[in-house]
Amino acid sequence: DTGVSQDPRHKITKRGQNVTFRCDPISEHNRLYWYRQTLGQGPEFLTYFQNEAQLEKSRLLSDRFSAERPKGSFSTLEIQRTEQGDSAMYLCASSLASGPATNEKLFFGSGTQLSVL
């Protein structure tokens, strides 16, 4: 499978617990994005990396959220002290930004569905 992989597909946790999601982008893609999607809404931008550098973070990303991409390959998104409002689909996308911005195409994974009880 050469697409974007996300693990786990589903996560159920109790309020106050910490959770960590993993994303493996398409090989050689230098950009990696995290999005969050709630029911009936489009995905909302959380953060993105160019190689290992985290270049932008949304105001949606509170202090309880942290993302890393230590070697410029896979990325992790951790949520500490989860709240019921964190329940959502967390989507990862990757792209190869090597030419004009007009050519940049994002490829999405299947997402991790988080349910906080």
Place this chain on the structure above:
Amino acid sequence: KQEVTQIPAALSVPEGENLVLNCSFTDSAIYNLQWFRQDPGKGLTSLLLIQSSQREQTSGRLNASLDKSSGRSTLYIAASQPGDSATYLCAVLAPSGSARQLTFGSGTQLTVLP
């Protein structure tokens, strides 16, 4: 701040009909526009990408147009099939500070009745 709106929010058509989904965006300074398909509980599948300098793109029964100056795009689906039932999302890639950001609409939920 870029805002993307999709109309209608939901659409139900009989099999075989041609249909149009609409997308509008508030800031015309975009790099490109993508249409995605999302099945329930699944990730996003890219359908078409239109660069800012292009007017339309076609793939099979799908045709997407872009009028950047007016901030509008349409996705035309010909001869719809039950397998086309899904949520269709449009998204614009635009400058955001020193970086780029893909901003999505809320989607159009399409049901094609056999």
